[in-house]
Amino acid sequence: MTIAIHAQSVSKSYSDDHRALDEVNLSVNLGEVLVVMGPSGSGKSTLIRTFNGLESIDEGRLEIVGIRLDSNHDERQIKRIRRRVGMVFQQFNLFPHLSILDNITLAPIRVKKTKKKEAEIRAMSLLTQMGIADQAMKHPAQLSGGQQQRVAIARALAMDPEVMLFDEPTSALDPERVKEVLDAMRTLASAGMTMVVVTHELGFAREVADRVLFMDAGKVVELSDAKTFFSHAKEERSRRFLNQMTN
């Protein structure tokens, strides 16, 4: 299986006149970093959320890590997908009543039935990779935004996913904190993780993305490799967007 995610004519409507996703077609290769960009309301968050079943689709077909999903929104399939696909949210969404260590070991223990000791060792190793091993016994409220997001990344990685989805991971962070999270994501990408990242961080996209997907009003405007997109994007709308972003 060399294709991690495959979307075919995926559409979703919230009402008669509001199409959140409009005939989206795309493929994400294994090991690739795909950055998804676009103005607000373009459907980029909705799209990424259909990849792990947090949003249902009305038409079309999805194939995530080989598992098929369509408008039936089959819960069993979605559960299987979620074991192999991790997600990092804009608002971190850590569990405030648990320690950092418990946040990370919860899912492996409860879902993968990993032994507690084993899960804790893995969690500490991930925290060390993220550079925050000393925060393990604290609670989320005691950490900065950047630290919390790195915990969120570690939490998703603890499940050994094949694909990582990032929904605007740095949009809720103070500018000084953005770098530490992007660095963590950069390291992850160099290690060969398949990543789909919704972001406004042009610098990160330029450096790390293999391909860029530009969306507007639920439609795919352009899907090019990163170099092309940032130097001479094929579509007029893409170029306009890039201009707006850099000014």
Place this chain on the structure above:
Amino acid sequence: MVVLLFLTITTLGSDRLPQPLRRLQPFLPWAWILMVPAGVVLLAGSSTLQTVPTRAWGGLTLTLLLTLASGFLALPFGIGLAIGRTSNLGLVAMLCRLYIDLMRAVPLIAVLFFGQLLLPLFLPVEIEVNRVLRAVLAFALFAAAYVAEDVRGGLQSIPPTQAEAAAALGLNGSLTMRLIILPQALKIAVPALTNQAIGLLQNTSLMAILGLIELLGISQSLLANPEYIGRHLEVYVWLAGVYWLLCSGMALLAKRIERQGPLSTGS
């Protein structure tokens, strides 16, 4: 029991404690839970104490027993109702909603009367449910509806992103509720639940009308005693003092629960 009460109030009231007393702290919740069977033993008598029929149980011990027993029944039942109300199974959700609405539409005294006077009429003659048990059940069933609404308030205040994060990790609905949503929701519901507990304690006085001589009943019988005619002021001031002591104790306990733990908002 008085010792326990005194200990609870002093340990909860102040944060600066002498070392020996502090060590007792973790045992306090267990001591209170054990009060229920201990209270039963004290009241009913056992092999060493004189056996007493439940009709004759009384006093402060009975008040506390009623409150604690009803509380420990109402809490899980109420939580169950609150969760059931949000169920995807339409029938379950509807039944829970009906129960809650019904119980909240009826005054407690009516439920108590039903339990004490009407229930025996419905049951075959052989099954004689003792009076205290009937009272405890009535209180528990009544309070559960209010507990359910308090818990629902807590549940609703948890942002849906928590459930999303849990789902994205592969946790199923029941694990998510048990490990993520419910613990947070209950912490938030503590102030409302404390209200219920205090109300429950005070409402046990209604049983004085229905033949159980608990705290209020004792004062009534005291005043009826020819030797103590005219001592109304004394008796009622003392009664008010005891209730105040108990309710304040509960409030302090609640404050302590709120302050502890990572979700404390500090107040």
